[in-house]
Amino acid sequence: MLKMYQVDAFSQELFKGNSAAVIILNEWLDESLMQNIALENNLSETAFLKASTDESYHIRWFTPTDEIAFCGHATLASAFILFENNPALKNLRFTTNEMGDFYIQQDTDGLIVMEFPVRQPTVLEEIPQGLVEALGTPFKTLYVNDQAYVVEYEHAEQVLELQPDFLHLKSICLNAKVNDGKTKDVVITAPSDQAEYDFISRYFAPAIGVNEDPVTGSIHTALAPFWSQRFNKPELIAYQASTRGGVLYCKQLSAQRMQVAGYAKLYMVAEIFV
Template identity: 45%
Template sequence: MQKLAIYQVDAFTNQRFSGNAAAVVPLSAWLGDTELLAIAQENNLSETAYLLELADGHYFIRWFSPITEIDFCGHATLASAFVLFQLKPELTELRFSTKVVGDLTVKKQGDWLQMNFPERPALPVADVPAALLKGLGATPVQVLQSEQAWFAVYQDAATVTALTPDMQLLKQLGPWDVVVTAPGTGFAEGQYDFVSRYFWPANGGDEDPVTGSIHAGLAPYWAAQLGKTELLAYQASKRGGVLRCELQQDRVLVSGQAVMYLQGQIQL
């Protein structure tokens, strides 16, 4: 019987039972993709991250939702770094190699972890799918598209928090997901620069609690709108999550906190 360590971490929060939960599974050798997906389905979290050590402080990382392998995931990268920094407290920086988005680094900054992502901009589109507009149920003031998702921009945070999308319609937009966003004015006493929610029925589930990867597109958009390069963001799901974002040339620094929920053992 093969035994694997497993950790479950709440990411983009400093309180358990909020933020976005991710499973982290360090490996000594890759399992088959069928097994990796089966474990992710058994975990039934938005993401399970698998880590294979390449050198001290350098890991290959792969992410699986219960539906499919994912090209890029922020919260499970944050969770993975949180686990590794606990296992190896002498380290202050980690490097993750990936299949699609190149190498990502994570630096320890007190109880915040700063991830260095490639900028993934969202661009205006001429043709907006009817399924997007009908599925969201409220007309956005602007629609853009990145390589990851459709962006629906609204005038105020209240509209974003009140949306009740038709997931069957949004599922038709796959492989793209959908992020809705608005300025943070009038929300939580205006302490956030912008808010968002993320829907991904084609690739993972109805609503993702906190989505680090999409802030590689959201942060550049709001930086241009607000005229600032450092932003504080809130993802307004039921669990909620806080993200610090900073632009540095063609990179986006996304920082968050994390809390350990459990650690255990998988038996295969």
């Protein structure tokens, strides 16, 4: 029997933000079992943690179909649970398989601040065949980083109204693996038309079983540096404009490191029998 938490991340309200499951382990489970738990949960991600010390944990993330290298909202959800379970805890370190160490703290108002490596996107001159048709709306410029194609639009309205052909988009994302050994997701972004936010985005990951991710903390390590340069502002507030929606507070620390911060809300505590 395992204890599992479900948390709505990047939101102060239930039923908003992005839901993640969090399971804290004494010892790692078999990978196939962790993958099956994530499939059964059918959330964007399920996070598994194993303690090294009271303040240091190894973290791994699984979508319903794959283990992934980096997930921001499930990291936030995991930190939220650890802080809730130990009110004396002020700082955390998460060790990852591919992304190095993350450093996390919680402010007095509950805001959880996560320090991540920057993953700046670069211009992609050759547009993948069929991408414009799959998105359905011509875009301004295309960029790419290790995680995703970053599609820049001129206006927020274009981002809000876009309706992708997910089957077509999935084939494009899978085909990226032929070129660089990794599938790619797709994020679309534009300046916000609302005064309280600097930029908005939507995120599509059909190749790993998630057509539209509600809120994607990891991709803001590309989006926030990109818009920070455009606006000449080190601190930005982002809104991910999915059906659920989520707010991310971003701050550039250096060319290599940045902060992504947000709130979280506990939805459920459960026991699973495996």
